[in-house]
Amino acid sequence: MQAPKGAQIKSKIRVAERGEVLTGEREVNAMLDLVKPETERIDSRFLEPACGTGNFLVEILRRKLSVVDGRYKRSRQEWERNAVVAVSSVYGIDIQLDNVEDCRERLYALFLEFYERRWRQNMRHECRESVRAILGLNIIWGDALSLTQGDQPGGPPIVFAEWSPVNGSMIKRRDFEFRALLPEAEPGLGRAQERLFGEEQESLFGTRQQSLVSDTGQGVFIPEPVRDYPLVHFLEIGHA
Ligand SMILES: C[S@@+](CC[C@H](N)C(=O)[O-])C[C@H]1O[C@@H](n2cnc3c(N)ncnc32)[C@H](O)[C@@H]1O
Incomplete structure (x- = not known):
């Protein structure tokens, strides 16, 4: 169900059952202005654990793509590579499937808007396919409290793909269970909720913890991937 543009509520039932009130643009x-430099860093990762139709993620991607567009307008390859990195840095979870689908579509439409404006005559199908594939993996239908996929209890664990640019045009993908990114989290209420929705938000893939390693090695947190993929060219992600 699409909310009319600018509307913050889709239906009263959804507000009552899922607490769904979408955040206004202003x-x-x-x-986002409170963390402006991060929103303008192309590879800075953002996770919204109850992303709705993507009001925050769409604005974050718009800011990142504006930077890409300003910086790489002379080279299509560099523009595309950085745009793919920007898309790959936004993550969302929502428990309502239609929201997940809307969110993916909005992010894809925004990417296309930028891509067409800059490279209308020279767009590549492979680049669009990479972006679609990444959004399919990064915007997840799941329960951010039980950390499982779908909206029913007992689903498989939520898994995030980490995308890291390597050697110019290549991308390294590693998959991590969401649970493993929250070292002290317990399913359901409690620590997980505090970490996701409270002030103590975690950085994805443990980057913050890794940067806080002390000389004695205390406080180190390096999550283990559940799957490690061979390097892939950024234009081949859709096929891989
Ligand atoms: C208040 S709305 C906010 C949506 C979005 N963050 C925004 O600001 O526009 C809350 C969202 O959380 C989702 N939600 C509720 N419980 C959830 C859960 N356990 N896991 C993931 N998403 C959940 C709802 O489907 C709804 O889209």
């Missing part, structure tokens, strides 16, 4: 921008 508030989204005011909040």
Whole structure:
């Protein structure tokens, strides 16, 4: 179910059952401005654990793509590579499947808007396919409290793909269970909820913890991937 543009509520039932009230554009921008430099860093990772139709993620991607567009307008290859990195840095979870689908579509439509404006005559099918594939993996239908996929209890664990640019045009993908990224989290209420929705938000893939390694090695947190993939060219992600 699509909310009319600018509407914050899809239906009263959804508000009652899922607490679904979407955040308005003005508030989204005011909040993102609090971390403005991060929103403009192309590879800075963002996870929204109850992303709705993507009001925050769409604005984050818009800011990143604006930077890509300003910086790489002379080279299509560099523009595309950095745009793929920007897309790969946004992650979302929502428990309602239609929201997940809307969110993916909005992010894809935004990417296409930028891509067409800059490279209308020279767009590559493979680049669009890579972006579609990444969004299919990064925007997840699941329960951010039980950390499982789908909206029913007992689903498989939520798994995130980490995308890291290597050697110019190549991308390294590693998959991590969401649970493993929250070292002290317990399913359900409690620590997980605190970490996801409270002030103590974690950085994805443990990068913050890794940067806080002390001389004695204390406080180190390096999550183990559940799957490690061979390097792939950024234009081949859709096929891989
Ligand atoms: C208040 S809305 C906010 C949506 C979005 N973050 C925004 O600001 O526009 C809450 C969202 O959380 C989702 N949600 C509720 N419980 C959830 C859960 N356990 N796991 C993941 N998403 C959940 C709902 O489907 C709804 O889209």
